[in-house]
Amino acid sequence: MPSGYLERLNETSNLIKKNNQIAQKILDHSLAFYKIPLPDLLHFQSAHKSDQRPIGDHTSVVQSLQHFVRDWSTDGAYERESTFVQILSTLSTIFPEADLRARQKILVPGAGLGRLAYEISALGFTTIANEYSFYMSMAHRWVLSLADHDKGGVQQHTYYPFLNWWSHQRESRNVLRGVTFPEVHPSSEALKRYTLLEGDFTKLFLDDRERGSYDAVVTLFSIDTARNIVEYLESIHAVLKIGGTWVNLGPLLYGTAPWVEPSLEEILQLTQRLGFELLPTDGHFGTDSFSDQVLEWRGKVRGCLAGYNWDKESLNRNAYEAQFWVARKV
Numbered sequence: 001m002p003s004g005y006l007e008r009l010n011e012t013s014n015l016i017k018k019n020n021q022i023a024q025k026i027l028d029h030s031l032a033f034y035k036i037p038l039p040d041l042l043h044f045q046s047a048h049k050s051d052q053r054p055i056g057d058h059t060s061v062v063q064s065l066q067h068f069v070r071d072w073s074t075d076g077a078y079e080r081e082s083t084f085v086q087i088l089s090t091l092s093t094i095f096p097e098a099d100l101r102a103r104q105k106i107l108v109p110g111a112g113l114g115r116l117a118y119e120i121s122a123l124g125f126t127t128i129a130n131e132y133s134f135y136m137s138m139a140h141r142w143v144l145s146l147a148d149h150d151k152g153g154v155q156q157h158t159y160y161p162f163l164n165w166w167s168h169q170r171e172s173r174n175v176l177r178g179v180t181f182p183e184v185h186p187s188s189e190a191l192k193r194y195t196l197l198e199g200d201f202t203k204l205f206l207d208d209r210e211r212g213s214y215d216a217v218v219t220l221f222s223i224d225t226a227r228n229i230v231e232y233l234e235s236i237h238a239v240l241k242i243g244g245t246w247v248n249l250g251p252l253l254y255g256t257a258p259w260v261e262p263s264l265e266e267i268l269q270l271t272q273r274l275g276f277e278l279l280p281t282d283g284h285f286g287t288d289s290f291s292d293q294v295l296e297w298r299g300k301v302r303g304c305l306a307g308y309n310w311d312k313e314s315l316n317r318n319a320y321e322a323q324f325w326v327a328r329k330v
């Protein structure tokens, strides 16, 4: 055994207990928010103990909590800088008058832990974040609840996101690093314009009140996680007003049991067929995804290397050539 290995295991075990305290805080906050008595949860848990996919799926919990780094810590700033800035500056260009932005309704499906949606509301827009993983939504609601508006500050916590991943480590202590979050104090004004709606994006926004009611839809690393991307694109089209804008940035990493796995070209064709017009993109983000040989899409889609839940200290690089486009519903 290398020297220090057992100590590292012991320390890991202690830090797992600290992570568990965060998970417990999230659970307590969620039980109070959703008004679920603890005995009801325990009863539900024991009734489902023998299910194939046990309640409290460890991987889903770990993945959700890892998003504290990407969304809410200074360690995740470099991931946000490469993508959020492009989206936020696009929205600011489309809706330049800051005073009128509260009247613009922006929907962010697949919002994860909500940082991008929060930044959109901080720009002045009325923002609806949507998420169907309850692991994500529970952590999302909790992190936003940490804003202490009376004291004008925020309660910070430390999470140990790297304990579960011992591969690709140069230095032994890397896995023991803690990440403190949230790094910003969410403003009460921005939170007044902010709503999180839990549920499947393709089902939740079907009624007449929602259809045709949004000025913009923003998808960041999310269209490819849909089981049925066609239905997802149809939903984006349905919720937008005529003249409304869809801003997309993300890879094409088809997720769990996808029904279809279209290429970028096929997605763009579908987008047009649904009734979107692709707008010329500005030159700030990455490079043109198509050469002069593909005139139809030239100047309308750009690709840029973007990290995702990437541990900068590790020997592994998890990044995508994320694709960016802006489309208008005609």
Ligand SMILES: C[S@@+](CC[C@H](N)C(=O)[O-])C[C@H]1O[C@@H](n2cnc3c(N)ncnc32)[C@H](O)[C@@H]1O
Residues within 6 Å of the ligand: 067, 070, 109, 110, 111, 112, 113, 130, 131, 132, 133, 136, 199, 200, 201, 202, 220, 221, 222, 225, 226, 227
């Ligand atoms: C790869 S994550 C990206 C999260 C966030 N946008 C980010 O950039 O960190 C994709 C998210 O989309 C959510 N999602 C997938 N399909 C969805 C659907 N039909 N409705 C709502 N959320 C969905 C997943 O639960 C997941 O949190």
